[in-house]
Amino acid sequence: AQSVTQLDSHVSVSEGTPVLLRCNYSSSYSPSLFWYVQHPNKGLQLLLKYTSAATLVKGINGFEAEFKKSETSFHLTKPSAHMSDAAEYFCVVSDFAGGFKTIFGAGTRLFVKA
């Protein structure tokens, strides 16, 4: 069965510094991987997705993620954090073996300091 592990429950950065949110996955088949962001009391917004095309995926708001099969990782990065990036981020995996169900990681809370 597929699973996803977000290695940090919370990350704190200063505004203008790089962001790294780590995600490892487990999948028996070629997975699709996603990153979603959720602001307080809001719904989910898709940041980016990997579906077996280019391994470096660019998303909205300057975020990008790289699919590394050898490391079973899909870390989310951004060169320069903005105050508005403060939110909860979820790494998500889906594959054929799981009936295309979407499995969420536990989430990483990003704090951005002024």
Next chain:
Amino acid sequence: GAVVSQHPSWVICKSGTSVKIECRSLDFQATTMFWYRQFPKQSLMLMATSNEGSKATYEQGVEKDKFLINHASLTLSTLTVTSAHPEDSSFYICSARDYVGGPYEQYFGPGTRLTVT
């Protein structure tokens, strides 16, 4: 882009009553819809998968008789929390899958916050 709506956005009900939450795909047909539950400061937990015209498939540990799911049309799925109790208070989120976007693409609704008093 594909839009999924939920109604109501928030609801307060008394213990013992039932409440229905609607999930609609506004501009596409969704053969499959998913229902999630999210407790404060926690991740989303998949409750069930519903396919249009057939019975929902529930995840282990989710009570079928308590959380009734109906997917009567290609654009509407409903979740009814029966005989609600305070521990059912949560944020419920639905998503819908559009096969045009591929089997992995899901579109999420804005969520419904349920408070049971």
